[in-house]
Amino acid sequence: MKLIFVSGGVISGLGKGITASSIGRLLEARGLRVSAIKIDPYLNIDAGTMNPYEHGEVYVLDDGGEVDLDLGNYERFMDLHLTRDHNITTGKVYRSVIDNERRGDYLGKTVQIIPHVTDEIKRRITSVARESGADVVIVELGGTVGDMESLPFLEAARQLGRDLGREENVMFVHTTLIPIMGSVGEEKTKPTQHSVKELMSIGIRPDIIVGRCSEPVSDAARAKIAMFCDVPEEAVISTPDARSIYEVPLNLERQGVADLIIDRMRLRPMTSGRDMGSWERFVDRVVNPEGIVEIALVGKYTSLADSYLSHLEAFTHAGAETGCRVKVRFVDSDDLVRGNPEAILAGVDGVIVPGGFGTRGVEGMIAAARYARGNGVPFLGVCLGFQIATIEIARDVLGLARATSTEFDPETPDPVICIMGEQLGITDMGATMRLGAQEVVVAEGSRARTLYGKERISERHRHRYEVNPEYIPRLEAAGWRFTGRSECGTRMEIGELEGHPYFVASQFHPEFRSRPGKPSPLHLGLVRAAMERRNPED
Numbered sequence: 001m002k003l004i005f006v007s008g009g010v011i012s013g014l015g016k017g018i019t020a021s022s023i024g025r026l027l028e029a030r031g032l033r034v035s036a037i038k039i040d041p042y043l044n045i046d047a048g049t050m051n052p053y054e055h056g057e058v059y060v061l062d063d064g065g066e067v068d069l070d071l072g073n074y075e076r077f078m079d080l081h082l083t084r085d086h087n088i089t090t091g092k093v094y095r096s097v098i099d100n101e102r103r104g105d106y107l108g109k110t111v112q113i114i115p116h117v118t119d120e121i122k123r124r125i126t127s128v129a130r131e132s133g134a135d136v137v138i139v140e141l142g143g144t145v146g147d148m149e150s151l152p153f154l155e156a157a158r159q160l161g162r163d164l165g166r167e168e169n170v171m172f173v174h175t176t177l178i179p180i181m182g183s184v185g186e187e188k189t190k191p192t193q194h195s196v197k198e199l200m201s202i203g204i205r206p207d208i209i210v211g212r213c214s215e216p217v218s219d220a221a222r223a224k225i226a227m228f229c230d231v232p233e234e235a236v237i238s239t240p241d242a243r244s245i246y247e248v249p250l251n252l253e254r255q256g257v258a259d260l261i262i263d264r265m266r267l268r269p270m271t272s273g274r275d276m277g278s279w280e281r282f283v284d285r286v287v288n289p290e291g292i293v294e295i296a297l298v299g300k301y302t303s304l305a306d307s308y309l310s311h312l313e314a315f316t317h318a319g320a321e322t323g324c325r326v327k328v329r330f331v332d333s334d335d336l337v338r339g340n341p342e343a344i345l346a347g348v349d350g351v352i353v354p355g356g357f358g359t360r361g362v363e364g365m366i367a368a369a370r371y372a373r374g375n376g377v378p379f380l381g382v383c384l385g386f387q388i389a390t391i392e393i394a395r396d397v398l399g400l401a402r403a404t405s406t407e408f409d410p411e412t413p414d415p416v417i418c419i420m421g422e423q424l425g426i427t428d429m430g431a432t433m434r435l436g437a438q439e440v441v442v443a444e445g446s447r448a449r450t451l452y453g454k455e456r457i458s459e460r461h462r463h464r465y466e467v468n469p470e471y472i473p474r475l476e477a478a479g480w481r482f483t484g485r486s487e488c489g490t491r492m493e494i495g496e497l498e499g500h501p502y503f504v505a506s507q508f509h510p511e512f513r514s515r516p517g518k519p520s521p522l523h524l525g526l527v528r529a530a531m532e533r534r535n536p537e538d
Contacts, residue, residue, distance in 0.1 A: 001129050002265050003170050004138045005157045007206075009145045009195025010177040014212045015239070015248075017070035019175050020140045021077035022249040025279065026258040027136055028078055031270025035132035036074040037125060038067070038087050040142040041149040045091040046084070049430050056306030060460045060512055061086075064436030069309050070140060072512070076313060077249070079515055085128050090149060093120050113152055121156035122163070135267060145174075145199050158203045168266045174199060174206035175239075178213040178221065187213065187221040189228070196229040205230065207264060208257070210237045235260060243287045244316070246516065250276065250283060282320055282516045289325035293530040296348040298368040300361040302330035310511040311354055311382075317519035318527040326527055333364030341367045349530035350378040350502075353385030355462065355509065359408045366392045373503055378529035380522055381495075381505030383463055387417045389495060389505040390467055390475065397478045407465050416475070418468040433464050438486050440493045440508065446483035447504060448494045451521035457484075459493075459508035466507065467492040502529030 006020040017038070024034040044050060047058045048066030059072040065084025074080055097120050101111050109116075129137040141157065143150040161170040176192040196206060209231055211217050217238035226233040237255050242248055252258070253276065262269060295315065301307035315326035333353075335344060341364075345351065351372040353365045365385070369392040372379035381389040387405055394403035394416040402409075405417035426432045437458045442449045449455070467475075467482070472492065476482060484494025484506065497503035506522055514520035 001126060001164060001169065002136045002267070003125070003129065003160060003164065004136060004173060004261065004265075005141055005171070005204075006138060006173045006175065007141045007145055007154070007157075007199065007204075008143070008175045009198065010191045012144055014175045014177060015245075016140050016142075016175050017073045018245050018248050019173065019210050019239070019252075020070075020138045021073045022252050023173070023257065023261065024074065024078040024136075024138050025249040026253055026274070026276075027261065027267075027269075029253075029275045029279070030258060030262065030267075031275075032135045032267060033133065034078055035080065035129070035134035035137045036071070036078065036082065036086065037128055037137060037139045038070045038074070038142065039121075039139065039153050040068050040087065040089045041147065041153060042089060043091045043094070044089060045095065045430060046087065046089065048433075052301040052307035053304055056304065057309050058462070059310065060435060060462050060509060062437040062458075062460065064431070066431060066435065066462070068142070069306060070142075072310050072313070073245075074138075076515055079518075085124070085131075088121065088124050090152075093117060093124070093152075096120050114155065117152050118156040118159060121153055122160055125156070125160065136261075136265070145195055145202075151202070154199075154202050154204065161204070168264065171208070171261060171264060172199075172204055172206045173208045173210060175210040175212060178211040178217055178225075180214055185215070187218060189221055189224050192225055193228045207231065208235045208237060208260060210239055212239050214241050216240045244283065246279070246283050246286055246316075250280065278517060285320040285323060286316060289319060289323060291324040291531065291535070292327055293319075293324055293349040293527060293534055294327045294329055294347065295350040295352055295526070295530060296329045296331050296345055296368070298331045298333050298336065298351060298353050298365055300333055300356045300358075302332050305330070308354055310509075310514070311352065311523070314511040314514035314520040314523040315527065317514050317516055318524040320516070321519050321524055322527050322531060324527070324531060326530075331368070333361030333368070336364035336367040337361070341371045345371050345377075348377065349534045350380070350526050352380045352382065352526065353388050354511075355383030355385065357384070357407075362388070362404075362408055366395070370396060373497065373500065376501055376533075378502035378526050378533060379500075379504070380502075380526040382511065382522075383461075383507060383509055386495060386505035386507045387465060387467070389497075389503070390416055390480065393475060393478060393480045393497070394471065397480070398474055405465055414471075416468050416471045417465050419464055420466050423464045434461050436460055438508070440484045440486045441489070442494065443481075443483040443485075446481070446494075447496050447502075447525065448483050448522070451525045453521075459506070459510055460512045461508045463507060501533065502526060 008016045056069045067087040222236040319326040365388045400414040403414035479498040482492040495505045510520040510522045
């Protein structure tokens, strides 16, 4: 069992997740089996009930786990399929410890942070590492060194280094900030020195220091950090701002990070060289696009881009596949209620309405769907966006003026969207939706069948409401064909509007399975349709 812990210091948001993902990508390129764990020190059991404004999107795994968005980066960079156990939170740990105490598992001992909480953390890490069958497991320690809530996890990591062997089985990678101050552009290493000092006071000496800076870190600054932080100079890694996050593995490779890890941990790679050719070609298409399209993302949480991170990455993947850059125009759905949708959405080549919950902004999303349908603008609805498209068609094509979802108006005379039967009576909010991967059957001759290239697909879900079965015949007669269905055809999964260049929506979340070189088919279809709209002569 070999573990690489990735910690962060100075400030949050330095890119620990991208660093961890990039290291995994490099080790996979050497033929090693890699897995990843994200530790989040909050007391929530999972990310499912967290506001996207505070924490970014809730990422959904195949097994229905609602997890931190960094697990999405792990899956995209390393092409993994992780489980809910790969996200460890303080809430999960403390609940297990308290349950153990109530059962009497501790035989009357006083339950304490050390050893009981730290033992539970170690048990969870080693259990996931063992079951993954990986050669190396990368463990990202959320938060910042010095945070009170992170201390039990750092102590558990220190103990695992002692238990498994610091000589070759456990490594520590520490990411820090190297700010540039003043007009002369002087690099300041003191924040890094203090952060490493804080880490060492806990009993952890980093093996690699990753310095985040707006520019490449100078040799003089690297030498200074190496001396004061007691690491070899080649182990001080510079990670300047990149044009794309997908460039980061290539930057780390140029600095020999994979070789450092392989030598230090005495790993036995399957290949002597690196296999990064396909990744390099993908990055080249991302940073050197041949064209551009603009997609309006109409949502409720548009002031924080991370709320829609997987959609943004799916557009990056689709753009690379088609040779264009997808420029996303964030549109607050409330603005479409207060303003003129024709003016706000003018000039876009496509529209996407993603998921969300609650009534705020819904009428603006309906206005966006109406604009796209009426003006022949390519449209993709996802989850709530699928329901929004259905409501808009029911209102403006079927003439059901008050049609809506019972989520928004329980007394509506035309509940074209209703709560699923199995959701009735559920009161707890956490982990109670229809979650995770479900098989969907795609109709022959449909646009979705062409995009996916097969009859049966598996996609991830996160919803409580569905298309009301009573309205399906009328909706399909109006041209809103349900070309993807699940659960023996009883649950509607994909809708396609007849006679429109591209008006498609899905109840599932295709963005969660989008990967570099394997983009989400529905996002790819939207981008292609947007390109055709912008350049009809092509």
